[in-house]
Amino acid sequence: MMVSGCSGGPSEDQSADQGDQLDVLLGRADPETAQRVIESQVRAAQNAVAACMSDRGFQYRPLPVEAAYAPGPAATMDVDEFAAEYGLGYLPLAGPNAPAPRLINDDPNATLLESLSAAEQNAWAAAADECTVEADRETALLGVTRAGWEAIRRFEAQVASDQRVLVATAEWSDCMNSAGFQLPSPTAMHDTFQRIAERLIADAAWAESSTRHGEYVRAIEEERSVAIANVNCYPPLRSVESEVVEEMRADVVNEIEDARD
Secondary structure (H helix, E strand, O other), rough: OOOOOEEEEHEEEEEEHHHHHHHHHHOOHHHHHHHHHHHHHHHHHHHHHHHHHEEEOOOOOOOOOOHHHOHHHHHHHHHHHHHHHOOOOOOOHHHHHOOOOOOOOOOOOOOHHHOHHHHHHHHHHHHHHHHHHHHHHHHHHHOOHHHHHHHHHHHHHHHHOOOHHHHHHHHHHHHHHHOOHHHHHHHHHHHHHHHHHHHHHOOOOOOOOOOOHHHHHHHHHHHHHHHHHHHHHHHHHHHHHHHHHHHHHHHHHEEEEEEHH
């Protein structure tokens, strides 16, 4: 995403864009920023697919963003509304509650494919699959690679171990405890409810005939209650985390770029 030039570093606009991309990768971006960044990536990826297909001798019409990317409910709801309905986004959005897959009713390539023979359609589809993988790799946010993800995980651990964040996390835990939930950190909170959701969904506990249906209902209500408490308790911790992230941002972006090169 970064264009090299004669200057010694990125421009102000490039730095801001890199910061937004990093926040999306870390799951820290606000819904509006996340949607803007992801839609920009989707456009770039679709254009890259078209270029790749052209190089292979095929025609490909880029999908419109609204067909290739459908933002989840978090993008259109206030955080307190989302928490009350979807909790932390695990069990209340899983199993039968999962959003239905978005169907592409107006695929710009449909007419093109209809004009091809079965063999040509198969060749086109195979090329499109390969080009999509290549395009996703080329347009990944910050050009992140596997080594880049390792750098991000190290970065997250550094942020979490910063003394200011440790103090703020303890205060978050006290706040959650006052609301009736004994949780040491947001990470532990998310890990706990993700595991609960995975276990209950694997057992199809949403079915009223399931012996675990009562547990499923209680788990959904508990996740919502915890999420509502977190809406009140997390902002001070998020503010401290953001300060620490901002201080370390340039280093991790450089490390991600070094891993890409």
